[in-house]
Amino acid sequence: MSAISTRPKRPRFDVNGWLFVGPALALIAIFMVFPILHSLWMSFQSGLGMRLSFAGLKNIYRLFNDPLFLMALTNTFIFFLVQVPVMLTLALITAALLNNPDIKFRGVLRTAIFLPCVTSLVAYTVLFKSMFVANGLVNTVLINLGIVNVGIPWMTDPFWCRVMIIIAITWRWTGYNMIFYLAAMQNIDRSVYEAARIDGVPTWARFVSLTVPMLKPVILFTTVTSTIGTLQLFDEVSTITGGGSAGGAAGPGNSALTLSLYIYNLTFKFAPNLGYAATVSYVIVLLVAILSFLQFYAARERKA
Amino acid sequence: MSDVTLRDVRKSFGAVEIIKGVDLDIKSGEFVVFVGPSGCGKSTLLRMIAGLETITAGDLAIGGDRMNEVDPSQRGIAMVFQSYALYPHMTVRENMGFALRFAGLPKAEIRKQVDEAARILELEPLMDRKPKALSGGQRQRVAIGRAIVRHPKVFLFDEPLSNLDAELRVHMRIEIAKLHRDLGATIIYVTHDQVEAMTLADKIVVLRSGVVEQVGAPLELYDNPANLFVAGFIGSPKMNFLKGVVEGGSAGRADIRLPDFGGAVVPVALKGELPAAGSPVTLGIRPSQFTETGDAALPVTVDMLEHLGSETLIYARSTASDLVTIASQSRSNIAMGDTMIARFPSSGALLFSADGKRIY
Incomplete structure (x- = not known):
């Protein structure tokens, strides 16, 4: 050796x-x-x-001829396309506001906005259900403020039912995403903003042209995780709209039926068809894969 | 016209006063360096001129116009930061042209200005790179380029070379000096490095704890420091301070006894009044003032030697272990532990009173 x-x-x-x-x-x-x-x-x-x-x-052929599946797919896409951008924009704006050192009670506000995502799912859905019923808190307040004349049919109109679900998940997850943005913002060198101030860059442009591009990696991360979360949406639609209970439809005319809820129904509520439920599961896998790939592709580092 | 004037400028954070009344006149085209130890308020003062910090009291004028409440972008200034503060997601070209977009300049004009600045700073081959693909020195040049394109009346530099390595620092120092010569702009430059201050400045402002200790040309500060602090801060290696007692004297001369050096008596030329006999004073001698033919003599023991080639630094101790630094031009065969007599011309020594003021 x-x-x-x-x-x-x-x-x-x-x-x-x-x-x-x-x-x-x-x-x-x-x-x-x-x-x-x-x-x-x-x-x-x-x-x-x-x-x-x-x-x-055969299961794949069945997908295309299954009105409930197509309904669930459409609903899931509506939730995804409306809720994710609304929530992430809101999270970004609240993070920018709460990053301002001149705002008082920042710690309290941050905690308050973050808390929803750690509250008990059951407690919050019960509360939302009671708030959004025909004569619940939300309608009472809206009528008393004169914003609407007649109560909004949250539970009985397909459109408003979806709006309610979007409000609920946005309420729950905005603070969670905001924390990521806040953490990233606090890592940005303060002198970059000072240089921009001296350069005469207006406040809105500092947000749009500096903050947002510098947060790109975090925005990509939250977009991907939120996309996955929304495509798997189950909890809220199952509990608030009663879609999870025996015999209950997910909102009026199944307007809040999502893919995950449909899989659950196929497996545990209807005559159990595990094979077909597995096929629908793989639809979600495929969607997550395609959407994540598109998001990574859109956010890729472009060569100069 | 880009004179900068400060009149009794003050800054407080809560109850703590950071800048305690600064008066300063900076003439158009002057290169002024704020120098002082960390925490002396030099950066705060610069940021107040930039408009990044509010001015608690006093007046700031640039080009004759009061600027206290004017937005930073309207003050006619541009600033270069220690961290470069480049926009990380933009190319060099975009970084330099970003401000001009908001000044409402047409695209062709922005391009022209940016190209001109790139030419001055030799950045042309790097224009499409992003900051992370640049070296420290290149990033700093981009930061300077971003300042140049705005054609400011006053350039503000906040410790711009602190993040660079020693060699690059010397190189960039020369570049900045050249830039000042070529642009003829007013420059206010903050540093804690007195070598940078000495080499770059037309005028040095020495700050300590929010107070201006002395303002003057580099050599004036070196030759005629107003107090112990300035004497100790300017010059490298540092000036030697020897504890002494006034023994007696006559008109224009004070005899200072140095108890730590075996009671040696040094006659020092005096301009003002002779302090009372027995009052404590400090004698200041620069390491380079020691010569073999000086009339004053100090018995010392050699502690350490540093051979720099052009000179030898001798770190020696008195009988009371006071440290004395001697810069010797000759390559004598002194060894560590030797005792020697260090000589200097008494006419070159500076005298400071007990409160640190220069009495000659």
């Missing part, structure tokens, strides 16, 4: 190393990899309950 190669060669298979990661790998394999692969296999099967048989692409 020469003097140079005194260091032992790293073996391809090191028992000690595998023993350390083995338990974690086993758990991941059993509880993540296997279910993912098995559900992919299930998506090509059909049948009731456990009595599945291979069906090829």
